[in-house]
Amino acid sequence: MKREQTGRAPSLLDATCEDFVYDLVELSPTLATRIGLEGHDQELQDFSPAYWDKMAERIRDLLADVDALNDNTDESDDEDDFDHVDSLTAAILRDRMIQELDLHHRGEDLRMLNNIDSPIQHIRDALALMPKITAEDLDNVAARLTKVPDALSGYRDSLAEAASQGDVATHRQIDAVISQCEALGGEGSMLERLGVEAESDPVACAKRAFEEMADWLSTELSPMASHDDSVGRDRYEFLSQFFLGRKVDLDETYEWALDRLREVVSQQEQLVRSMFSESTTIHAAFRKLNEEGRYALRTSDELLEWMTDSVREAYAVLQRNCFTIPAGVERLDCAIDPAASGGLSYTPPSDDLVRPGTLWWSMAEGDNILHTWHELTHIFHQGAPGHHVMHATALSQRGDLNLWRRAVYTNAAHDEGWALYAEQLMGEFGYFEEPAMKLGHLDSKRLQLARVIVDIGVHLQKKTPDKTGVWDAQYAKAFLRDNTAMPESRVSFELDRYMGWPGQAPACCVGYRAWLELREAARGRGMSLREFHDEALRLGSMPMDILAEEILGEDR
Template sequence: MTTPTTRTPTAVDAVADSYVTRIAEINPLAATAMGLSGYDHLMTDLSPAGHEASAEAGRAVLRELDRLEPADDVDRVTLAAMRERIGLELELHEAGEPLATLNNIASPVQELRDIFDVMPTGTVEAWENIAARLNALPGAVEGYITSLRTAAERGNVAAIRQVRETVTQARELAGAESFFTTFVNGPEAGAVLDDSAACSLVRKELEHGATAAREAYDTLAGFLESELAPQAPEQDAVGRDRYALFSRVFLGAEVDLDETYQWGLEELARVVAEQEAVARQIAGPGATVEDAVRVLDTDPTRKLLGTDALKAWMQETSDAAIVALNGTHFDIPDPVLTLECMIAPTQTGGIYYTPPSDDWSRPGRMWWSVPPEVTEFNTWREKTTVFHEGVPGHHLQCGQAVFARDTLNTWRRLACWVSGHGEGWALYAERLMADLGYMDDPGDRLGMLDAQRMRAARVVFDIGVHLGLPAPEQWGGGTWDAEKAWPFLKANVNMAEAFVRFEYNRYLGWPGQAPSYKVGQRLWEQTRDEAKAAAAARGAEFDAKVFHARALNLGSVGLDVLREALA
């Protein structure tokens, strides 16, 4: 990756940097996620007042930006990106959506626990911060309950499916085997907190905090079960108007939802046809995809037993990709050469990436959350995921943005994340690795196509169910609903049922997010093809390495902003 040229910060940068400081003050959990030091002992106010404070900060920064003129192209992108992102956040706020957030993957139910995965743990002070945040968690839960109540009074309650899922999660976090108990008594704490008097006090605060956190989750589970569940609708679909807003939030672009649904059906059929061709390479003439999967799943050279083997293979595969790509297809900055592969302490079935901290003391990490019943893994399925989460996927993308300190302000580097841009790039990266020859093994290629098939199926599932669109006869005809979508998803997602069930609930409870992967990939590819066409019109040769460097040096922005910036 080409090192950005140093530039003098502008008035626009100053406003953006100041806004990040304000975000950190209002939302210390976001500060920790961004890797900003000084906020780890604090807790976010999840009450309606906290949401209003965030909205007012957004209104204030837009007023400041309206008084400024861009000094250069970097400023022009910053202004466009901030107006687009903050404008959508205010639309969501005015619609009351943040108050009602409740689902199985990306709501305060998970975020209040997951933040501890990325907090520093290497010093006594770090554990003092953890203790302070644990002891503040009950107040955050109280504020969250108030927000859910307020949203319910306005008629906005998550579907009963999401309420039930989060009750189960909250009960687990409230139980005797809670993460909070194992965390404060685990080896990381033991390695730092010796028997000195000072550390004894920290341990006491940690124990108190863990108990307080468990009790808070017990309170939350009780509220969800006894008060919110009776108000929760059975219907999972959110309808066209709400969905259109969510889609714009996740993509940073406005797309024709009906056309995108039809494209999803066509893309799914195209990927399936490509899979069938690869299946015949694996299992012989006339073989089906299922036949090829059986051949691959019984191949001992493609099998990993246990999470230790999975973690070691993830690390080896990601390290090899970094070595192979650096200096050839990308110039990767030194700090980005390090990626840690981790088995997540949760067991929900998700696979995700967390970016490095601003000072690089926390490296980028790839996490695999493995359900307890899943003990075997097949490398042919998972290789493409390592490229998605690692290099050239999220780790390269996010690491490059953090590294671009000499060009990008703090908001651009750390605070702005657009799902369609980020997840779209990661899918683009998967296909890029196939195009570069890293997925030539038929098994690995089938795995890549398997992942692409799942993402295409999500476009159909998500838009079809939430908008109530017509379902193809192959999948029952009539109108899409959750019941009809389950066999469709099982047929198109080649994963253990625990993973599929988690994904199914995720799509139903987080509308618009799942399609942002495949639709984002489509928009990335369209942007690249436009750059190719422009180069040809100038009589120049398209340089993919230069295009990728230029695009990633922008940081994460809405896909409409990306296309305009690269035009």
């Protein structure tokens, strides 16, 4: 169903959601930094049990406010009644907030510790994202650095309370976070490159706090940890529903991913034979391509130039064929990641689009080369038409999307599924016709499917594909190594990510399936590709079943 920009006035529900966001950033200043709201960059939450309780209490108040507003909606067509946008907002909001409260009641917030999405990374990433241009900016950085000891002290209180209830992260996750804390507390720390004098008291204070955190994790928490990476079916099903926005048949998804993986491997084998010889294996082909200088990026300057050119070319294809890019969305900066973690990541623009979206990339410590044949697909996944176009388009819809919907809320299946669909879309427009690039695209597909299989396989303790035993981390690492061209350092990071972030990894493929099914249904009803993309992205993030109802005009 085609919708134009309405230019509607903000409703009472929009105002309620906006008040909620402003209360959230008071409680969680790192959120303010992430979405670009000023006034909180000098602050830092303490991640204590009291902090999590306050967050939950504010969510309960929001749900009560929404219910009260909805109770006042009737058939009289008063200006206070919910319009269609409000009804959609209420559906999305209730879905997420009930899940957030369930997480809190289960103690998932207290026990949060992994290598990618827990308080250590939230603090680190907020410091990296802060503005660092004016003297006031640098004063804010220094002030936030002085808050790190209290933040980590509160975090230890939460982890200790969770541990008293038997909820402790595994040795794998604790070891990964210890390494991250030691890097932040040691010589050459990224904290020394934030614009504040490296020898200053704020930097020294924060570094010392991370060193103390590493020691506490090692001496106090690690002895209580398990080596078993599986979280079990009950917890995994709960976390899977949080990330996907709906229940899925995990066993069917696992078998589907295995079937699709076999298809992709067959496609790679055929392609490799056409490129080299009948006897060349897929991994031998990877090595041959890595030896070709034309695909090699050896310096940060080369990497930045290639990223910028790739983004520019992608925009040209999109605007010509299948997107109407709103004003402000076309700006996407490329930068070198100061954390030198390796790989590509993305940070969305600020809510006002003044701070642009940014692709961050760097070569991991010990690596001195990247290969474009393998990495191009990641530009499309993270940047254009992937995460950036999706996030920035939602931010441009200020008339229909309130602050919470356009800048705060995300659904993993929607967002990650779109990013994988974005890779597929660029393939449809000929970007992977060169055999080497096609092999890289197939490798990306293969890894995404392997993620699904590893995540479900380990956490549900399923039989291994070769039927020789039950999935564990050792088998999972070998399986990943067999199914990707990534270097060993990134394979290790990815494995730790799946083990410590259960339920998230399948979001790409599950969401991708849903996006393709929705596109087929929309095209079947006469929508052009451009109309489908414009309509879907301007609605913002939401569970995929709700998005399908909106696009296809079905009643909830």
